[in-house]
Amino acid sequence: MNKLVLIDGNSLSFRAFYALPLLSNKAGIHTNAVYGFAMLLEKILKEEKPNHFLVAFDAGKTTFRHEKYSEYKGGRQKTPPELSEQFPYIRQLLDAYHIKRYELDNYEADDIIGTLSKEADKAGFQTIIITGDRDLTQLATDNVTIYYTKKGVTDVDHYTPDFIAEKYNGLTPNQIIDMKGLMGDTSDNIPGVAGVGEKTAIKLLNQFDTVEGVYEHLDEISGKKLKEKLQNSKEDALMSKELATINVDSPIEVKLEDTLMTNQGEQQEKIELFKKLEFKQLLADIDQSASVEDAIEKTFEIETSFDNVDFTSLKEAAIHFELDGGNYLRNNILKFSLFTGEKHIVINADDINNYAELVSWLENPNTKKVVYDAKKTYVASHRLGIDIQNISFDIMLASYIIDPSRTISDVQSVVSLYGQSFVKDDVSIYGKVRNLRCLKMMF
Numbered sequence: 001m002n003k004l005v006l007i008d009g010n011s012l013s014f015r016a017f018y019a020l021p022l023l024s025n026k027a028g029i030h031t032n033a034v035y036g037f038a039m040l041l042e043k044i045l046k047e048e049k050p051n052h053f054l055v056a057f058d059a060g061k062t063t064f065r066h067e068k069y070s071e072y073k074g075g076r077q078k079t080p081p082e083l084s085e086q087f088p089y090i091r092q093l094l095d096a097y098h099i100k101r102y103e104l105d106n107y108e109a110d111d112i113i114g115t116l117s118k119e120a121d122k123a124g125f126q127t128i129i130i131t132g133d134r135d136l137t138q139l140a141t142d143n144v145t146i147y148y149t150k151k152g153v154t155d156v157d158h159y160t161p162d163f164i165a166e167k168y169n170g171l172t173p174n175q176i177i178d179m180k181g182l183m184g185d186t187s188d189n190i191p192g193v194a195g196v197g198e199k200t201a202i203k204l205l206n207q208f209d210t211v212e213g214v215y216e217h218l219d220e221i222s223g224k225k226l227k228e229k230l231q232n233s234k235e236d237a238l239m240s241k242e243l244a245t246i247n248v249d250s251p252i253e254v255k256l257e258d259t260l261m262t263n264q265g266e267q268q269e270k271i272e273l274f275k276k277l278e279f280k281q282l283l284a285d286i287d288q289s290a291s292v293e294d295a296i297e298k299t300f301e302i303e304t305s306f307d308n309v310d311f312t313s314l315k316e317a318a319i320h321f322e323l324d325g326g327n328y329l330r331n332n333i334l335k336f337s338l339f340t341g342e343k344h345i346v347i348n349a350d351d352i353n354n355y356a357e358l359v360s361w362l363e364n365p366n367t368k369k370v371v372y373d374a375k376k377t378y379v380a381s382h383r384l385g386i387d388i389q390n391i392s393f394d395i396m397l398a399s400y401i402i403d404p405s406r407t408i409s410d411v412q413s414v415v416s417l418y419g420q421s422f423v424k425d426d427v428s429i430y431g432k433v434r435n436l437r438c439l440k441m442m443f
Contacts, residue, residue, distance in 0.1 A: 004052040004120045004259060005044055006113045008131035009101065013037060013090055015132045015149055017083045025278040033086040038093055038274075038282055040130075045097075048128060052259040054100045054116060056109035057091075064106050065243050072243060074189045089277065096269035098262060102254045107247065110135055112254075114246035117144050119256055135188070138176040138246060140164060169202050181211040181241025190240045193233040200226065211241045303345045306338075311361040314340060316368040316392070320411070321349060321380035328376040333383065352384055359386055368392035372411045 016036025023032040044050070065072045094101045102112055113129055117139050120127045127144045129136055137146050137159040146159040157163070164173050171179065182201035184192020196204075204221070208214045214221070215234055221227050230237070267286050274283040318339040325331035333349040338358070353359060361367055362381065367390060371377045374394040381388045395411060 002052060002120075002123070002125045003048065003050040004054070004116070004125045004127045004256070005048060005050040006116060006127065006129045007040075007053075007055040008109050008113060008129070008133055008136065009055040009057040009090070010109055011132040012040060012130065012149070013083065013087065016040070017080070017086070022082060025276070029089070029277065030082045030086055031089070031277045031279070033083055034089045034093055034277060035279060035282075037090050038279065041093070041097055041099070042282070042285075044130070050128070051261055052120075052125070052256065053261050054102060054112075054254070054259045055094055056112035056116075057101065057103040058109050059103040059105045059107065062106070063108050064247075065108075069190075069239060069243055071189055075186070076189075089273075092273055096273050098264060098266065100254065100259050102252070104250065104252055107250050107252075111247040111250040112252055114139055114248040115250040115252050116254070116256070116259070118248040120144070123256060125256070135176075135180075135185075135244060135246065137164060138173050138244075139248075140173040170206055171202060175205050175209070177241055177245050178205050178209075178211045180244035181237050182214070184240055185244065188243070190243050191233075191236045192240045193229055193237050195229045196226075196233075211237050301344070303343060304347060306345055306347075306355050306358055309338075309340060309343060309345065309358075311357040314361060314367065316370065317341070318370040319362070319377070319388075320372060321377060323376075323380065328379045333380050349380075349384065352386065362386055362388050365389040370395070372396050 013033050017033035020032035020036050022030060023035060024030050063072075091101060103109070104112055110133065113131075113136060117127050117129060121141050121143050125143065128147060129139060129144065130147045130149070132149045134148060137148065140146055140159050140161050140163075142161065148157045148159055150157060159173075161173055164171060164176065168176075168179065179198070179201045180190060180192065182193050182196050182204060183198055184190045184196075204214050208217050214230065215237075218227060218230060221230065270286060271283065273279075274286075320337045321328075321333055322335040322337070323331040323333055335346055336349045336352050337344065337346040339345075347355075362369070363386065369377075369388060369391045370393045371391050372395045374391045374397065377391065378388060
């Protein structure tokens with residue numbers, strides 16, 4: 001089956017910019033949004049393996065929606081200049097990856113994505129839409145899934161029709177539009193009905209299906225105050241629904257065949273761009289001729305037992321528990337890994353108590369353990385019946401102390417900011433485990 005990935009370019013650029021600290025190269029070019037976007041592309045290409053790809057951008061600040069309502073998106077802050085200067089490099093990045101990008105005057109990226117996803121759905125494609133904008137969830141079908149990034153691009157919800165029905169008490173994807181018509185959307189400055197929130201909107205839509213249906217049955221609505229609110233805001237409600245509706249028949253000049261990925265073996269453009277922006281990790285991954293000054297390769301053979309580890313002489317090691325989600329109180333504990341500086345061992349977490357010497361070492365207060373997220377480590381180990389002692393260093397905590405504005409949530413991403421280029425990602429180490437968070441990105 002053909003697989004199409006559609007990215008909301010503006011939304012993900014903003015997410016990357018605010019998730020990472022202000023990075024810059026020696027020339028003073030800010031690079032954090034570009035770097036984050038590049039890491040996003042690497043993850044998607046590796047884990048999703050699409051054969052069609054497009055990134056859509058907003059062409060300007062005004063669209064046909066502003067003609068209907070001049071205050072549309074009126075409350076948004078101005079784009080920081082440090083981000084604005086990175087958009088040309090993000091476009092260069094996409095060109096280097098040979099990924100199609102597109103924008104259309106008077107329309108938003110949402111409309112481009114909506115139109116292409118409709119065409120792809122008809123053609124039987126499997127489509128993934130990646131965005132930080134919940135508006136796009138109205139596009140979900142059996143073949144179209146929206147990866148909504150709740151925080152950075154690490155914490156991701158997969159919006160399918162079933163997920164939407166569960167989250168919104170039985171609503172369909174198309175009713176997301178009606179819900180916004182009734183409750184409005186402060187992020188887009190869509191007014192809705194004053195005083196009507198999500199719960200009330202869902203209740204009304206469960207009874208009357210659409211905004212129009214609510215007004216056709218206004219006399220049947222109990223509650224004098226609610227009826228008055230609806231009566232006083234009918235025009236706003238209908239207009240808000242129209243503003244929230246993605247145009248899936250936009251006059252785009254790009255076809256599905258234009259999104260086909262080609263020339264993926266050509267790396268020279270990426271190498272030149274990564275050198276210019278000083279993306280050492282990404283450069284080292286593809287440029288085998290990179291100098292020692294660019295990156296120092298460190299590779300480790302992954303072992304699956306502790307037979308070759310001398311715990312009696314081991315004074316310090318890095319340890320990690322991998323879960324299939326972000327809730328370490330409830331999610332399944334998949335793997336345990338230990339790195340001694342020379343040996344890297346990964347085992348199924350359920351087997352950890354089969355290694356008595358390992359457990360004894362973990363519970364020894366005289367041996368030092370380096371971790372990423374001490375709280376998660378303590379909780380996971382206790383769930384497995386192990387009382388870990390003497391966590392001497394927490395990389396996540398150290399990263400936070402250096403820059404509290406940062407919201408990075410994995411080891412690979414943090415250490416890459418401080419010069420380490422060869423930290424393997426989850427898929428390389430553990431394999432693609434079902435239910436492992438699909439977009440466990442670097443933010």
